[in-house]
Amino acid sequence: MLDFRFxxxxxxxxxxxxxALAGLGALVWASAFVLGDPTQRSARIRVGxxxxxxxxxxxxxxxxxxxxxxxxxxxxxDYGTYVELQATPESAVRGQAVWVRAEDGRRLLVxxxxxxxxxxxxxxxxxxGGRWRGYLRPIARAEFELWMDSLGVVLPRPPxxxxxxxxxxxxxxxxxxxxxxxxxxxxxxxxxxxWANR
Numbered sequence: 001m002l003d004f005r006f007x008x009x010x011x012x013x014x015x016x017x018x019x020a021l022a023g024l025g026a027l028v029w030a031s032a033f034v035l036g037d038p039t040q041r042s043a044r045i046r047v048g049x050x051x052x053x054x055x056x057x058x059x060x061x062x063x064x065x066x067x068x069x070x071x072x073x074x075x076x077x078d079y080g081t082y083v084e085l086q087a088t089p090e091s092a093v094r095g096q097a098v099w100v101r102a103e104d105g106r107r108l109l110v111x112x113x114x115x116x117x118x119x120x121x122x123x124x125x126x127x128x129g130g131r132w133r134g135y136l137r138p139i140a141r142a143e144f145e146l147w148m149d150s151l152g153v154v155l156p157r158p159p160x161x162x163x164x165x166x167x168x169x170x171x172x173x174x175x176x177x178x179x180x181x182x183x184x185x186x187x188x189x190x191x192x193x194x195w196a197n198r
Contacts, residue, residue, distance in 0.1 A: 110132065
């Protein structure tokens with residue numbers, strides 16, 4: 001009978017082969033960190049004509065404004081909307097801001113942001129009124145009341161109620177609904193002067 005302890009097994013070459021293949025795979029994987037991966041696009045920063053900016057990025061599309069009168073109820077979804085406003089000033093211009101009446105009868109605050117370098121010209125354009133384009137931005141109630149004090153605007157207040165918890169009458173609510181207190185129109189100086197020259 002043959003003693004198997006002295007017979008060399010045939011499976012010992014398999015482990016050497018598996019180890020060699022695993023080592024070769026690890027070597028190829030590590031070489032990608034040193035030599036780079038030829039299948040990936042070059043991450044080098046290119047300048048000038050080599051940057052190929054025009055082919056990768058299309059020309060910007062100018063925004064189309066929405067008429068302010070078309071926005072019925074102004075809420076959080078309207079923040080940042082690019083609007084066109086036909087307005088008549090109802091207050092003096094202070095700090096490049098003015099209280100205006102829109103074409104649909106609503107009143108709102110209009111501000112020039114950032115402040116124009118030529119403040120006298122900006123004040124003259126705001127005082128004249130007209131058609132402006134800008135973005136609707138939210139405003140806190142405390143900041144809104146501060147602007148109303150600065151501009152000398154007196155907002156209507158409800159008459160005193162007779163009983164505790166009595167709601168204002170419907171006539172006051174109709175007037176109050178026409179005053180925009182949660183947003184204002186932010187106009188950039190270049191847009192303000194561009195429309196003033198038309």
